[in-house]
Amino acid sequence: MPDDQKRPDPRPARATRTKLVHDGIRRSQYGEVSEAMFLTQGFVYDTAEQAEARFLKAGEDEFIYARYGNPTVRMFEDRIAALEGAEDAFATASGMAAVNGALCSMLQAGDHVVSARALFGSCLYILEEVLTRYGVQVTFVDGTDLDQWRAAVRAGTKAVFLEAISNPTLEVIDIAAVSEIAHAHGAMVLVDNVFATPILQRSLDLGADALIYSATKHIDGQGRVLGGVILGTVEFIRKTVEPYMKHTGGSMSPFNAWVLLKGLETMDLRVRAQAATAQQLAAALAGHPALERVIFPGLPDHPQHLLATRQMEGGGTVLSIDVAGGRDAAFRVLNALEIFTISNNLGDAKSIVTHPATTTHQRLPDETKAALGITPGLIRISCGLEDPNDLLADLRDALDLI
Numbered sequence: 407m408p409d410d411q412k413r414p415d416p417r418p419a420r421a422t423r424t425k426l427v428h429d430g431i432r433r434s435q436y437g438e439v440s441e442a443m444f445l446t447q448g449f450v451y452d453t454a455e456q457a458e459a460r461f462l463k464a465g466e467d468e469f470i471y472a473r474y475g476n477p478t479v480r481m482f483e484d485r486i487a488a489l490e491g492a493e494d495a496f497a498t499a500s501g502m503a504a505v506n507g508a509l510c511s512m513l514q515a516g517d518h519v520v521s522a523r524a525l526f527g528s529c530l531y532i533l534e535e536v537l538t539r540y541g542v543q544v545t546f547v548d549g550t551d552l553d554q555w556r557a558a559v560r561a562g563t564k565a566v567f568l569e570a571i572s573n574p575t576l577e578v579i580d581i582a583a584v585s586e587i588a589h590a591h592g593a594m595v596l597v598d599n600v601f602a603t604p605i606l607q608r609s610l611d612l613g614a615d616a617l618i619y620s621a622t623k624h625i626d627g628q629g630r631v632l633g634g635v636i637l638g639t640v641e642f643i644r645k646t647v648e649p650y651m652k653h654t655g656g657s658m659s660p661f662n663a664w665v666l667l668k669g670l671e672t673m674d675l676r677v678r679a680q681a682a683t684a685q686q687l688a689a690a691l692a693g694h695p696a697l698e699r700v701i702f703p704g705l706p707d708h709p710q711h712l713l714a715t716r717q718m719e720g721g722g723t724v725l726s727i728d729v730a731g732g733r734d735a736a737f738r739v740l741n742a743l744e745i746f747t748i749s750n751n752l753g754d755a756k757s758i759v760t761h762p763a764t765t766t767h768q769r770l771p772d773e774t775k776a777a778l779g780i781t782p783g784l785i786r787i788s789c790g791l792e793d794p795n796d797l798l799a800d801l802r803d804a805l806d807l808i
């Protein structure tokens with residue numbers, strides 16, 4: 407644009423959909439429209455002096471080695487940071503590399519962490535088995551019970567960890583209230599925001615200090631690649647997370663970053679359509695005679711429905727149903743479905759059904775499953791992008807068979 411046509415700054419803030427298409431772009435000298443995929447492990451220096459200077463301090467557009475950073479990965483980090491209003495982001499090889507990196511980079515032996523008990527299996531492994539092995543003390547609480555958080559967080563608690571909406575029973579945690587309790591003791595709040603999605607819940611605005619995503623879920627949203635990201639202040643991302651991640655090897659590949667950048671472009675449209683489908687299916691299935699329960703934060707009978715209404719836009723893209731008749735009945739439903747695929751991803755364009763008790767949560771002892779509400783009849787449903795009426799007909803036909 408010629409100089410005399412430049413518009414004055416500051417411009418009004420742009421909306422999410424605009425940011426998801428344009429923010430973070432770094433064009434090469436060729437002026438490509440679509441983001442370039444820099445499939446390179448390293449970068450060339452013009453002189454030995456330049457190499458020395460770059461190792462001393464790399465500038466904005468200067469890279470050294472793909473494990474430290476890469477232009478395509480940086481575009482992904484900048485775009486998702488812009489979406490969340492976070493100061494900075496570090497992209498990781500998977501969601502678990504992000505959870506592990508965020509926690510291990512900031513903790514040391516003797517530290518105390520408080521965590522919600524209802525966690526994704528691998529997150530539970532890190533908190534229960536990895537951190538404790540290195541001398542970090544971890545207290546688990548029922549994330550929906552603020553009194554338990556109050557009792558567990560103490561002077562010297564370094565961090566609290568939680569999943570904004572738990573998997574697969576979809577309990578909603580009050581991020582603002584937990585943040586207040588944690589901050590009163592100087593503890594940092596780390597939120598795994600996967601089930602809430604970057605579109606439907608703004609956990610940083612609610613009080614969280616850092617966010618973690620498995621980009622494998624809604625950010626890709628098409629079941630193609632693994633990825634993760636940690637978002638927070640420049641101080642946390644560059645001084646704490648980056649040194650740990652770049653030296654321990656959990657960085658994102660440039661190819662995956664490119665796929666995820668393209669995923670971000672359509673994420674707002676996809677997640678809103680998926681959430682509308684989840685709401686429609688939950689409402690239509692509520693009270694179905696073959697079901698003990700329909701669990702969905704967007705339904706008025708959900709225990710944290712009011713909190714969900716306050717904290718989120720919509721009830722999310724996942725619902726769970728508890729089929730009367732236990733495991734055998736649940737398996738008959740799964741096997742009878744024609745459009746839904748049996749798998750364990752979520753946030754995908756394809757609608758997916760999962761039987762947590764025998765797959766994702768198989769490892770848990772029966773009493774723990776019972777305490778978490780993971781009953782033998784429970785089926786988790788991740789709503790995809792198919793026509794919701796087709797999905798509803800498929801579910802009704804399958805439920806009619808039992």
Ligand SMILES: *Cc1c(COP(=O)(O)O)cnc(C)c1O
Pocket residue numbers: 500501502503505526528529569573598600601620621622623632633634
């Ligand atoms: C999938 C998931 C993860 C792990 O992500 P990966 O990309 O599979 O490593 C972590 N937390 C939650 C809530 C998830 O759903």
